[in-house]
């Protein structure tokens with residue numbers, strides 16, 4: 001029997017996963033903050049409509065499910081916690097669909113009994129002004145190779161969202177964190193991937209990434225010296241208008257995930273006695289950008 005699934009946080013990532021499940025007949029319970037009748041995903045010329053309604057009252061969560069995909073921003077975990085209370089039983093697995101390397105330590109305190117697994121979300125998805133979500137890449141997740149991950153693997157089997165399991169999840173998660181950290185520079189320039197075509201931005205990005213790499217290695221990640229160059233080359237190969245979710249938040253005047261995507265590098269660097277001069281400049285600027293406007 002298919003596992004019962006809920007998606008908490010039906011934004012860019014939550015809508016993509018909900019649509020992937022719905023397409024194969026495993027329509028999840030959708031739990032959000034804003035009432036809506038349906039979700040809509042656009043992929044190329046295709047359109048997937050996921051029937052709602054989006055539930056907005058955690059007191060009406062309607063009981064425990066086997067699997068919760070938690071796809072709120074890391075800044076929204078606290079306010080989304082009542083959903084976890086309503087949806088989790090002793091056997092529930094919560095799969096966190098967020099950026100960052102601190103997913104488990106941030107979500108676990110809100111669970112009593114349920115197991116939590118982190119993920120790496122590789123695909124770009126963008127909310128559009130008509131309320132739909134535009135999936136701009138191949139939907140793909142990496143999960144740790146652990147027993148609890150099998151529930152998510154099973155739920156997404158045969159869907160458009162592929163899942164792979166990593167023996168060394170720490171290294172994979174830090175590699176993605178490096179990509180997210182440098183994407184934060186887009187918030188400081190107000191530009192998209194096109195800015196990485198500039199030689200000076202590429203040089204700055206490489207220096208920042210090398211600093212992040214040192215911290216990642218101190219945290220146990222096994223990553224080669226080539227990673228900074230690969231990440232910069234990746235941004236240079238994207239369409240010039242490809243953004244990042246933290247830039248979308250900045251443009252919409254929403255709180256920023258600066259601490260989990262960038263602050264973590266200076267925090268962990270400090271703990272290991274590693275100097276992080278570029279982070280020390282970037283992080284307060286990002287934090288201040290999220291506070292504005294006055």
Ligand SMILES: NC(=O)C1=CN([C@@H]2O[C@H](COP(=O)(O)OP(=O)(O)OC[C@H]3O[C@@H](n4cnc5c(N)ncnc54)[C@H](OP(=O)(O)O)[C@@H]3O)[C@@H](O)[C@H]2O)C=CC1
Nearest residue numbers: 009010011012013032033034079080098099121124125245
């Ligand atoms: N977008 C992307 O391309 C990628 C994003 N990520 C990461 O995935 C995570 C999710 O990002 P993304 O999907 O872009 O974010 P969005 O802002 O698009 O989605 C967040 C969703 O959570 C909802 N929400 C907020 N508070 C609550 C609450 N208390 N209870 C229930 N729902 C709530 C929001 O509702 P409302 O509609 O009311 O705001 C929104 O629907 C982030 O950590 C991000 O860094 C990772 C890879 C790629």
Ligand SMILES: CC(C)(CO)C(=O)C(=O)O
Nearest residue numbers: 122123124183244245246
């Ligand atoms: C687009 C992507 C995958 C890389 O920057 C991302 O993680 C984000 O937008 O937050």
